[in-house]
Amino acid sequence: MIKNATIITVNSKNEVISDGGIIIEGNEIIDIGTMEQMKKYFTDEVVDAEGMVVMPGLINSHTHLAMTLFRGVADDVPGINWLPIIWSIEKNISADFCHVGSLLGCLEMIKTGTTCFADQYWHMEKTAEAVQESGMRANLSQGILELNDPNKGEKDLVESVTFAKKWNNSLDGRIVCKLGPHSIYTCSPTLLQNTREAADSINVGLHIHVAEAPNESKMAKKSHGGTSIDHLNSLGILKGDVLAAHCVFVNDRDREIMKRTNTSVAHCPSSMMKYGNEIAPIPELIDKNVVVGIGTDGCGSNNNLDMIEEMRTAAFLHKMNKKDATVLPAHQIIRMATILGAQGLGLEKSIGSLEIGKKADIIIINFKKPHLTPFHNCPSHIVYSAFGSDVDTVIIDGTLVMKNRQVLTLDEMKILETAQQAFEKLLEMGGYTSNSEKNPKPSFKTNLIVKSFQTYLKISQKLKGG
DSSP states (O other): OEEEEEEEOOSTTOOEEEEEEEEEETTEEEEEEEHHHHTTOOOSOOEEOTTEEEEEOEEEEEEOGGGGGGTTSSOSSOHHHHHHHHHHHHTTOOHHHHHHHHHHHHHHHHHTTEEEEEEEESSHHHHHHHHHHHTOEEEEEEEEOOTTOHHHHHHHHHHHHHHHHHHTTBGGGTEEEEEEEOOTTTSOHHHHHHHHHHHHHHTOEEEEEESOSHHHHHHHHHHHSSOHHHHHHHTTOOSSOEEEEEOOSOOHHHHHHHHHTTOEEEEOHHHHHHTTOOOOOHHHHHHTTOOEEEOOOOTTTSOOOOHHHHHHHHHHHHHHHHTOTTSSOHHHHHHHHTHHHHHHTTOTTTSSSOOTTSBOOEEEEEOOSGGGOSOOOHHHHHHHTOOGGGEEEEEETTEEEEETTEESSSOHHHHHHHHHHHHHHHHHHTTOOOOSSSSOOOOHHHHHHHHHHHHHHHHHHHHHTO
């Protein structure tokens, strides 16, 4: 039992229950209501949430989890230079690196209230193992990247299908899968169609970057005669199970196509803002009844996985852009980060709201804080005042994963130490550190800022050299 809580249900009526309780049996919610209604139950374990707010676990609709190891290595550069910098380091990333980075990502997400995430990256087996170890829930897609090499593209497709066949609906349903074609500019039309056919054959969807950058839009127009959405639609890719990340450059016709094809969007405002991109037309997409969730993107471009921060960023960005304080109110932002995110992942029947019969994916936020006082208008406080560090307790699939800020499934200090070592090794493999006497390798403990700046300069010099 969770007792004495203020409960934000995110049900169809957006009900908020004062002095409420939730009864969990196994991995499901079997009752929810006022404490008066909960008196009939006798439970083995009780979590007292007095002065706290209970809500569905947050759903990160788009990220690249292992890229926690890229945090801070390509900052303050033009957006067009970001991908080459990342790829220059990413070429050395191995399965072991991805496992370390994924564990770090799971740890960060648990501590900031995310219970489920959608991931598209490489060595996805290792991310799946991290999900298993951490107790999280995930929608995972092994990346598919062609880059003008059809043999590589087909090899990646086979690996993505093999991964999905093995892990889809595994861990008692905590992992589901999609196939992960990277984008229209890294995958040929033939590969995209082959991926669609493969996904249909094993009954999974697709997770793809769409209309993310100006260069993509120019390429789509030049090579395919229309927009990114036009291109995907003409190829028969959009079939109602596509999770499209970003969707910055989509016009009104695109939005009609997305509505008609039930294409879902993962909105990642921080990463687009950081690289000086344009603003995705999220209010317009919502007006067309397109399902929009919220994602953080990877730590190479955000630089954190804090969904509470991402909710606030999304709300502020669109209010400012529209010069209208009523755009994306708090309750709507919360729905985007919970039930609408679940819908985009095809999981709305089991998670995303607190209702009888749904999985017990629940977070408890401690409101006994100066910045959350006075206790008033809980949805507003969560979006506009709270921090990820205010999350006190996390329950995933009916299991206590964090209690009183202590993660129970992972060794936090070991993960932090291992991740730091992996990060330094990965940079060294890319040639971005030096052991010479003239330019010794800086100490992490005393010179992290210098190290980051030196890394940035060396990468920039390499890019300028071709």
